[in-house]
Amino acid sequence: MKKVITSALIYANGPLHLGHLVEYIQTDIYSRSCKLQKQDAIYVCADDTHGTPIEINAMQMKITPEQLIDKFHKEHKEDFDKFFVAFDEYYTTNGTKNKEVVELIYKKVKENGYIYEKEIEATYCEHCKRFLPDRFVKGTCPICGAENQYGDTCEKCNSTYKPQDLRNSYCIVCGNTPILKKSKHFFFKLSALKDQIIEYFKRTKFQEEIKNYLLNWLNEGLKDWDISRDGPYFGFKIPDSDQYFYVWFDAPIGYIGSTKEYCDKNNLDWKDYWISKDSEIYHFIGKDIIYFHFLFWPAVLIAADFALPKHIQVHGFLNVNGQKMSKSRGTFITAKDFIERGGDPQYLRYYYAALLGNSINDFDFNDNDYRTIINSNLIGKFGNLVNRLSTFLLKNFDGKTDEDIEDIYNQFSLLKENYFDLLNNLEYRKAIELFQKYTDTANKYFQDNQPWQLLKTDKNKTLTILTTTLSMIKDLAICLYPIIPQYCEEIATQLNFIIDIDNIGKPLLNHKINSSNIIFKKIEDNFTIIKKPAISEVQIVAGKILEVDDHPNADKLYVLKIDIGSDIRTVVAGIKPYYTKDELINKNICLVANLKPANLKGIFSNGMILAASSKDGKVGVLTHNQKPGTKVVFENVDYPDSFEQISIDKFKELEIVSSGDNVFCFDNCLICGNEKVFADKKIAGKVS
Template identity: 40%
Template sequence: MKHSMYKNLVTCAFPYANGEIHLGHLLEQIQADIWVRYLRLKGYSVIFLCADDAHGTAVMLKAKKMKISPNQLIHCMQKQHKNIFLKFSVFHDHYSSTHSKINKNLCSKIFNIILKKNFLKEKQIAQLYDIKLNMFLSDRFVKGTCPHCKSDNQYGDNCDVCGATYNATELLNVISQLSNSSPEIKFSNHIFFRLSIFSNFLKKWINSGVLQKSVLNKINEWVNSSLHSWNISRDHPYFGFKIPGYSDKFFYVWLDAPIGYISCFKELCNLRQDINFDEFWSLNSKHKLYHFIGKDIIYFHALFWPSILEGCNYRKPTKIFAHGYLTFKGIKLSKSKGSMISASQWLSHFDSDSLRYYFASKLSNTIEDIDMNLYDYAYKINADIVNNIINLASRNASFLEKYFDNILSNQFIESVLYKKFIDASVEIEDFFKDRKFSLVVQKIRNLADIANKYISQKQPWILIKNISNKNKVHNICSVGINLFKILMIFLKPIMPVLVSNAELFLNTSLMWKDISIPLLNHKINHFSCLYQRISFNDIDKFLEKI
């Protein structure tokens, strides 16, 4: 049944258009996709959007290195990114780019609104300048020591260690990442958004339940300290949208990228008749807006972004869901840091569903980092999926095919056991809603243990030796298949490819609303291998290549 009172708009942070999708991107995309799939399975109306973050110095320099135009680069990257997400069963309703005409017009419109309302000011600032390359350096092209916690190897906008934000000129021992030289300080006029005007609004908004408790203290600390004005402009040379009224100034990506959430939705409105832009983005919209982001960009999403929306009388996010970093051997997987496992590398050795399951087994609704251990990954897939859940189907299907023409019994003999599985759905629903996916996986694993224990205790392989037990075996194995059916429904948001194959085997569509209805006198199809074990030799080979 559709919950038609409101729609849910879900977004992920936009991948940068200067390189491949890596497992760090996929952690967030898969987290959001699982949640979206669960909501849809429960009958909610959901719109899932994303786009490429297409602007900035990094895109400009990457295109120059490849001897192509920035437009050619971002077009190629957008196509590649969309295809990769599809291969991991991440299905967006619309996947756009921040370099679109609609986004350009919307950025100009929002700029003019906040300019007219006196939320902007212009002032001269000191900037880092690479004298070898004759260009101002953006935050991502300088590194140095954090001025707050003194951690080394930090970028020019924020510290990955302590979370502090600062001006690039505040970095200690700063080095240009483009020429490996010490930059000079030069002065340039820039446009600033007066964030302090929104101090009272922010104090109320961030404490309204929109943020996780694990980030709330830090955000309150930032709000209660001095809110610095935010530089929304960048100097030429730069790839992006020019600011209206300026010949050599461009919008900073952290202005036009979040505005891309709105423009991406507007593009979808132009393609579909069932959604209305004004109804959704108006100040008092009844619809829901959820942002999935990494904890490293919570500052932008929890302070700057809602202030821009407030300044333009747009609705604010319903919730912002931040997650921790994906690490490998304790090191953050990051393209900008040169440590990454690409999605294409992964698919050359392993499948997508297994990664989705592994991530789900580690994901919570906190911002704790997730350390990836490939041997643990292989163990979980082999033990949980192949040896436990798939084995439940296999061991029962063999009897049903051999003795009962793949037709399930017309009676169900284990109502108490079945009710235990049905009752578990209530707890699993709560875990899904709260994004506690690791607890979903844990519950599924426990239920699979119970189901297999039931079959082992009943010993159909012994009973079938006596022809008088044939009906009893039929009933037992039919129970096993029906318990497998429920497990597949629970896994549907997490492992869509596996469940799609299971639906072919079970000869039925698996819907959450049908959990309480067992399959009776129902013909299933021939059981073929639903999932392959992961070889530890394959793990070794993969580790040698990355």
């Protein structure tokens, strides 16, 4: 029986973070376990590379979408390698193999009568002369009233809607209000497949918590799905049309495209994995994409006469030290951050395994808990036993074992079956608990027999005890291999055995180990993955411009005198092309007050005015209605009682943007007193 294992495709629009790694480590453990059990399994994945966020990010970085996705594909693969995530194929949804499969499935679905055309009204920008896909439109959420939300989903209330449903909508490129324009789109008849989806749910075992979601959606009725987007759009064109496939149509097909790429490289037939009845498909996903994977994706597979997933495993979200991952709180940790701050990727794998069960509940990365589980359980018990045993055996018996073992080794006879049953059922936490139970047994046996004392009176008995303990360690290391593969390989090299499931239960008799070196290093007591966020180090105050003079040595600079309550600051600002002197006199502004003074063309500037810049070159200073000296802060950020001076590079770590009416940094709104700060002239864009 062939088995294809997948993780959700990571979007090629940003770095890999600890939340992503939950899923990829969970999947990789399962994949390695299957292969260790000699199953015919492959683990495939890809970067999700299409859609408007890719186009927008590339536009902001002034590169092509292709250059952007190539950049992140390389970065993602490098990060995965460092965390020992071993894909058989890591592909891209923009690849030619995926395009072939997308067109094949579309053709099949269309032939089977599940595609039709319908005229709709779509958002269109008359200024940019283009249709605006969901992420090119922002506005006020029609459900909860949250401002600065994209045209497909609200990050505040998680509601989904159409771009035309937004209130006070605007084009993110030029800031103008879009109009509605008619366009013909392609729809997938999801509603026609309700009965088949229900039948699939009935015969497939899913996590209990998922069933309620599914039943609610099915009871509400299934609406046909718009699978096309107007150009320009970064994605695959629909055959014989000027429309493009919506990213959520071609993205999951990337699972198949990745399989095809792997099979073509290895002279295999991808259809044996995706169309044959003699195959099993296992998906691992987060609970934020349940809707697409349990409804849309199976419906497409049914309509195309493909095999359906045998299992879709859903996991919860990761919190960090009891808080949601947040850049403003310093709890948004990328894979690179974790390593740069001294984190060990294999320790993270073990820690995640110790937390993960067959549930969709959220769970927490806690610094103290992490240290305890690694230092006390993994290193203090297992790692320490490996080192003590190997050192003692080499020193006293030249690394050679006995020809016999004691009966206690028979207690390990059920380890293999019970442990791998738990991994197969994705009960990693219970598997770790079982591993620790058997490790305790081995430790107790070694400690109770005190070979260092017994050696003085009974050398033969001592060697038998060492041989028995060594055989236990070997079994434990093979079991642990899917979780911490490199460390287990190092143990196998030192103790001179092969990592093979068939070797569990076979004692190492008349054996010679190679060496004894410390493999596991304890985590320092002061280790933390939290880094103080730059947003809390920036002191912003309300100011009022009192004087405006031309800079004597620069045509585009003004020299300003600004009242910030406690004193009058001299500030050099590059806003001369955008404001007259009269427009600036008595203007309320926001000043970065703890920026290191800088010599700008011969005049020292003691601070920086914040201003928003639009895509079409317009500039508006951030303003307010409060008195000078009032604190200007981002909501939900903990600030210190006093501020140290910061460099301009530290300030540039912040990603501050204006919607015109509001100013945000990492989704935190900027306020002055009890009022929101806003951009003069309602300029929407980056703030600097």
